[in-house]
Amino acid sequence: MTTAEYLGVPEPELAASGALHTAREIEQQPRMLAQTHALLSQLRERIEAFVGPVARDPAARIILTGAGTSAYIGQCLAPLLDRQLAARVDAVPTTDIVSCPRLYVDPDRPLLLVSFGRSGNSPESLAAVELAEALVPGVRHLLVTCNPDGALGRVAARQAMTLQLPEETHDASFAMTSSFSCMMYATLAALAGVEALDARIAAVADAMARVIADARPALQELALRGFDRVVYLGSGPFQGLAREACLKLGELSNGAVATCFDSPLGFRHGPKTFVTDRTLVVVFVSGDATTRRYDQDLVDELRQDGCAARVIEVTAHPRPQAARDTLAVPGMAAARDVELLWPYVAVAQLYAFFASRALGLSPDNPNVQGTVNRVVQGVRIHPLAD
Structure with missing residues (x-):
């Protein structure tokens, strides 16, 4: 069997x-x-x-x-x-x-x-x-x-x-x-x-499945590197996704990994000081041609700075010169950004899962102290005041 x-x-x-x-x-x-x-x-x-x-x-x-x-x-x-x-x-x-x-x-x-x-x-x-x-x-x-x-x-x-x-x-x-x-x-x-x-669901689901299957080894290798800080960046709808990625890693690492999120353009305005030589930076690159240029400018700048341990671009438009540090989403070069939300979030989920295991935690219940819960507890709802 x-x-x-x-x-x-x-x-x-x-x-x-x-x-x-x-x-x-x-x-x-x-x-x-x-x-x-x-x-x-x-x-x-x-x-x-x-x-x-x-x-x-x-x-x-x-x-x-x-x-x-x-x-x-x-x-x-x-x-x-x-x-x-x-x-x-x-x-x-x-x-x-x-x-x-x-x-x-x-x-x-x-x-x-x-x-x-x-x-x-x-x-x-x-x-x-x-x-x-x-x-x-x-x-x-x-x-x-x-x-x-x-x-x-x-x-x-x-x-x-x-x-x-x-x-x-x-x-x-x-x-x-x-x-x-x-x-x-x-x-x-x-x-x-x-x-x-109707015409796009099959492509979206297939892209997500291929990311889950194909990006797994690279993400597991990154998780084993033991970065103590991770930055997620994204423009437009991917800024919300970057925030979700931070939460997923924070939850599954039980707070052991410090996280930060922003837009690529916004990151230069102070939050960039978060980066150290033990920081992984992940950028969710837009499919929009104009937005993508801004995303890639920030990726290139961070790599040239040499301050971060690794800078990874998650993209449907991989650049040959950055193949080592690219997680490519196949078959989605013509996709709208909304369609990339699902394969992109799979990257964040996989990394959080492998980081949790690398830390010796149980992803199904990483917070053994019970200070946070699957369904929130301790909330007192007050009546609406006049």
Whole structure:
């Protein structure tokens, strides 16, 4: 009988080291993307009827919201969706809505609140829905969740639609991986139109699968180098992705690796002092020709400085002169940046996974102290003051 492997490691070894859930959930993502697309295709008419009146209204607002990794879904998608839809699209974490509701929620504008929840049980997610209900007449809620038993999918709202994703996306690991990628895809399909993705889903899923398979050895080698600082940089939607990459590494290393994120242009304005001779810098390079020049300028500058231990460019447009320090995404040279989000995030997830194992931690539960939890604890929700 052949022993199953995930990320090149036999299943019994992963189970014994507390890494099985994380490895399986990273590797399953291309398949889960295809399933999510099929689900959204079946629901396309219902979704359009629910979100269309807000999305087509120039006076309306769409807020993409969640906490932690779920918040970064919104930060990746908001600038892209804001260009496509008539409504204004913003990414506002639930943690900001709950603490400063009147700063972020406008009672005088029609609102679609898009809430993300892997478990659907985060107290801020539930409180954000309740605050929007209290403050905005006629608010609509699109609830994107991975847990069929979560509270988010059962909220008491006047106008709500739940996108219940395949149960396998309800990651059992401490860190969100397939839940992030599939909730992000479902939201893009729901708001931009699933039919716009029909011709591209196979290429996106294939590119992600090839990165998971082909970039694995290089990322494992980098993780074994023991960098004590890692910088993730990206322009446009990739700045949100850089933030998610930092969180993933921070979670799976249990804080042992210091992280920093920024845009390539912004990095020169002070944050560049973070770089030492034990720092790995990873740049998510844009597919846009103009933006890519700025990204590559910063990559070349950092290499010429000679201060960082390694500078890696993740790109669909590999440069022959930088082959040693390039993680190439094959077959995506004509892709839009939104399509690169999925293969690019696989790089960050893989590096965090291998870094966790190199540190002797269990990726499925790296924080043995229990100071942070899979579903946040210790949050006290206060009533809305007059």
